[in-house]
Amino acid sequence: MELQELKKVALIVAHPDDETLWAGGTMLSESSWQCFVVCLCRKNDKDRAPKFYKALSVLGASGTMGDLNDGPEQQPLPENEVKQAILQLIPDIHFDLIITHNPDGEYTRHLRHEEVSKAVINLWDEGELTTNELWTFAYEDGDKAYLPKAEIQATSFWHLPKKLWDLKYRIITQTYGFDKSSWEAKTTPGDEAFWHFSNTQQAKKWLAKKRITS
Numbered sequence: 001m002e003l004q005e006l007k008k009v010a011l012i013v014a015h016p017d018d019e020t021l022w023a024g025g026t027m028l029s030e031s032s033w034q035c036f037v038v039c040l041c042r043k044n045d046k047d048r049a050p051k052f053y054k055a056l057s058v059l060g061a062s063g064t065m066g067d068l069n070d071g072p073e074q075q076p077l078p079e080n081e082v083k084q085a086i087l088q089l090i091p092d093i094h095f096d097l098i099i100t101h102n103p104d105g106e107y108t109r110h111l112r113h114e115e116v117s118k119a120v121i122n123l124w125d126e127g128e129l130t131t132n133e134l135w136t137f138a139y140e141d142g143d144k145a146y147l148p149k150a151e152i153q154a155t156s157f158w159h160l161p162k163k164l165w166d167l168k169y170r171i172i173t174q175t176y177g178f179d180k181s182s183w184e185a186k187t188t189p190g191d192e193a194f195w196h197f198s199n200t201q202q203a204k205k206w207l208a209k210k211r212i213t214s
Contacts, residue, residue, distance in 0.1 A: 006034040008093065010131075011061075012086060012100040012120050014112040015041050015070070016052035017176050017184060020059065022106060022137040023099055024168040025160040025192050027059045033097075037063030038089045040082070040116060041070040048176070055175045058167075064089050074111045082119040087128060095131040098124070102195065103210035106139040107148040121207050125200040134203055138193035147186055150193035157193040165190050 011019050011027075019027070019037045027035055037056060042048045043065035056063050066085045068077060100120040105113035117136060123129040138154030141147060150157055160168065169188050178184040197203040 007032050007096045009033045009035045009097045009099065010090060010095045011035060011037045011063075012090065012098065012116060013037065013039055014068075014101065014110070014116045015039065016045075016048045016055070016065070017172065017178075018101070018113075019061075019063075020055055020168060020171045020176070021184065021188060022101075022139065023192060023194075024059060024171060025164050026194075027061060028164055028167060035059070035061035035063075036091060037061050038066070038086060039063060040066045040068045040085050040089070041112060043067040051176050055171050058171055058175055068112070070112060076111060077115055079115070079119055079122070082115050083123055083128070086116075086119060086123060090129070095129075097133050097135065098129060098131040099135045099137070099194065102136040102138060103207050106137050107141040108144045118207060121200075121203045125204055132198075134197045135194040136197075136206075138195050139189065147183075148189065150189055150191035152193070154193035155196040157191060159191050160189075 011023060013019050016039050027033065039052055044067050049065055052065060066089050068082065068085055069075070098120065101113040101117040103114060103117045120129065124131065124134055138151040139148040140151055172178050172188050173180055173185050195206065197206065
């Protein structure tokens with residue numbers, strides 16, 4: 001029997017816990033994926049950085065962290081700074097799939113999520129990142145009207161089986177240590193959704209649309 005070749009998948013996220021909140025169930029369910037997670041912020045956070053690596057162990061993934069400015073004031077970062085941070089951290093290989101934030105983020109609003117998404121899409125378009133396909137997280141919060149939820153109209157949408165959601169929830173509450181009353185614990189989606197792009201033209205059009213409507 002031939003061994004199944006693993007699919008090389010990169011997740012590029014802003015913060016430790018983004019990989020779990022927005023794609024944890026998918027990562028746990030895809031046994032054919034070899035996941036590498038690039039987290040661009042909090043490398044020097046003595047609390048969250050070790051928890052990130054513990055979470056990756058539970059998720060069956062590997063990864064690394066950067067230390068982009070993530071202060072509470074959320075001052076905009078130059079796009080080139082975000083791009084260079086990504087290129088310094090991600091392995092220089094061709095990926096079967098790259099997953100990242102949506103250009104308008106997953107909730108209203110987090111500037112780092114938006115900046116990371118735009119940087120990834122532009123790096124793909126410029127040939128600095130190579131992949132067969134790009135997915136962006138598909139969540140929205142109705143302009144803060146409710147907690148973030150998966151977009152039913154996204155390219156892919158699925159409801160997590162209870163056992164899978166329970167494990168995802170334990171990563172958030174036990175591995176990351178967020179209290180059950182925290183925003184993160186309350187948010188932990190029971191559904192996961194993604195927008196799929198098979199070429200850079202599709203992704204660039206999506207990015208341009210989001211810039212017009214934001």
